[in-house]
Amino acid sequence: xxxxxLQDLKRRIKSVENTRQITxxxxxxxxxxxxRAQERAExxxxxxxxxxxxxxxxxxxxxSAAKEQLFAERPVKTTGYVVVTSDRGLAGPFNANVLRxxxxxxxxxxxxxxxxxxxxxxxDAYRRRRLTIHDEFVGLGDDVxxxxxxxxxxxxxxxxxxGEVDRVELVxxxxxxxxxxxxxxxxxxxxxxxxxxxxxxxxxxxxxxxxDPETVLADLVPRYIEVQVxxxxxxxxxxxxxxxxxxxxxxxxxxxxxxxxxxLSRNRLRQAAITREIAELVGGAAALE
Amino acid sequence: xxxxxxxxLVTPERTVYAGQVTELLLRASEGDxxxxxxxxxxxxxxxxxxxxxxxxxxTWRRYAVGGGFLEVGRQVTVLLADTAESPDxxxxxxxxxxxxxxxxxxERAGSDVDRVRARQALERAxxxxxxxxxxxxx
Numbered sequence: 001x002x003x004x005x006l007q008d009l010k011r012r013i014k015s016v017e018n019t020r021q022i023t024x025x026x027x028x029x030x031x032x033x034x035x036r037a038q039e040r041a042e043x044x045x046x047x048x049x050x051x052x053x054x055x056x057x058x059x060x061x062x063x064s065a066a067k068e069q070l071f072a073e074r075p076v077k078t079t080g081y082v083v084v085t086s087d088r089g090l091a092g093p094f095n096a097n098v099l100r101x102x103x104x105x106x107x108x109x110x111x112x113x114x115x116x117x118x119x120x121x122x123x124d125a126y127r128r129r130r131l132t133i134h135d136e137f138v139g140l141g142d143d144v145x146x147x148x149x150x151x152x153x154x155x156x157x158x159x160x161x162x163g164e165v166d167r168v169e170l171v172x173x174x175x176x177x178x179x180x181x182x183x184x185x186x187x188x189x190x191x192x193x194x195x196x197x198x199x200x201x202x203x204x205x206x207x208x209x210x211x212d213p214e215t216v217l218a219d220l221v222p223r224y225i226e227v228q229v230x231x232x233x234x235x236x237x238x239x240x241x242x243x244x245x246x247x248x249x250x251x252x253x254x255x256x257x258x259x260x261x262x263x264l265s266r267n268r269l270r271q272a273a274i275t276r277e278i279a280e281l282v283g284g285a286a287a288l289e
Numbered sequence: 290x291x292x293x294x295x296x297x298l299v300t301p302e303r304t305v306y307a308g309q310v311t312e313l314l315l316r317a318s319e320g321d322x323x324x325x326x327x328x329x330x331x332x333x334x335x336x337x338x339x340x341x342x343x344x345x346x347x348t349w350r351r352y353a354v355g356g357g358f359l360e361v362g363r364q365v366t367v368l369l370a371d372t373a374e375s376p377d378x379x380x381x382x383x384x385x386x387x388x389x390x391x392x393x394x395x396e397r398a399g400s401d402v403d404r405v406r407a408r409q410a411l412e413r414a415x416x417x418x419x420x421x422x423x424x425x426x427x
Contacts, residue, residue, distance in 0.1 A: 040302070044302060047301045208330065210333035
């Protein structure tokens with residue numbers, strides 16, 4: 001009967017409306033979190049740029065002895081991949097993209113691949129694929145703290161110095177804007193000193209190192225790695241919120257479209273029912289005459 | 290008026306201070322040092338300590354710094370700090386609890402790594418407490 005179809009349609013409309021309310025709210029929340037993540041990324045940039053410059057100067061002046069520990073390239077039997085994903089889903093293609101990119105890096109990389117999993121989604125994916133997971137870092141929350149980056153960096157350096165991994169690559173999502181995020185990678189270990197491109201404006205040779213470049217460098221390198229990890233966490237976090245915002249916006253728009261169509265057919269059905277009732281009444285009245 | 294130079298005090302999380310200053314006092318890896326305008330370009334490690342800054346207006350500011358690096362450049366001097374807090378940001382109870390914890394860990398420390406870490410934690414806690422208590426510039 002037509003009334004049953006009308007009832008079903010009304011229920012579906014209600015259900016889509018509820019979903020739309022949720023996706024809209026998620027979009028707004030993601031937008032607010034994105035702004036905060038961007039601010040944090042902005043405020044860490046100054047530190048990052050400076051430590052890069054100092055690294056570059058110190059490594060240019062330091063002798064080879066200091067470079068051995070963390071700089072030396074060695075035959076690569078295992079490569080560790082630090083893959084930064086999110087803890088939560090519903091962020092569009094965010095996690096799938098970075099995982100696919102990481103898989104590509106692993107195929108073209110040297111030696112056995114193993115993983116440092118940052119974020120629940122990545123950890124679960126690598127568990128399913130039965131890859132070696134050295135360490136996992138889940139539940140980082142929405143505000144990334146430097147201490148969290150430090151924990152990741154400590155784990156990486158420990159494994160590297162113990163000889164468990166011969167090279168470490170960081171795979172994260174580079175934030176371009178709220179609509180666009182791109183997976184990217186950077187080699188963490190052995191440390192590649194930043195190239196001299198932008199530091200050249202200042203006069204390198206005249207720096208005095210206290211007590212000497214080697215000691216300064218030895219102190220500097222762990223922090224440099226920490227900062228790189230921290231930057232990647234912030235970028236990924238901003239990207240996650242951006243991706244979620246875009247996904248939820250698309251979902252809300254789809255709901256709008258669906259609702260428009262369903263409301264239209266609901267009204268048609270209702271109108272058809274009314275017309276039929278009138279026709280029946282008129283027919284009945286005519287039969288009485 | 291004394292010559293000034295540009296100083297930036299940054300941590301990974303934020304820029305704590307940026308402006309023209311007359312004098313900067315801190316504890317470097319080789320001992321206490323001061324920086325005035327036209328200092329020779331220098332890079333050195335900084336120990337956890339109270340860093341004092343005499344700003345353009347003639348006010349001394351104190352920051353509890355938890356270690357880091359100092360780069361004295363020709364144009365700008367940058368202090369890269371792991372952490373930096375002004376005295377009103379320091380929690381006294383938390384700092385003294387941290388000091389007690391560090392002292393205890395120092396007693397029981399087995400390996401060299403533990404000892405180094407405990408000592409650093411102790412220095413950081415003491416820098417925070419010193420920033421709270423000490424009003425006179427060094």
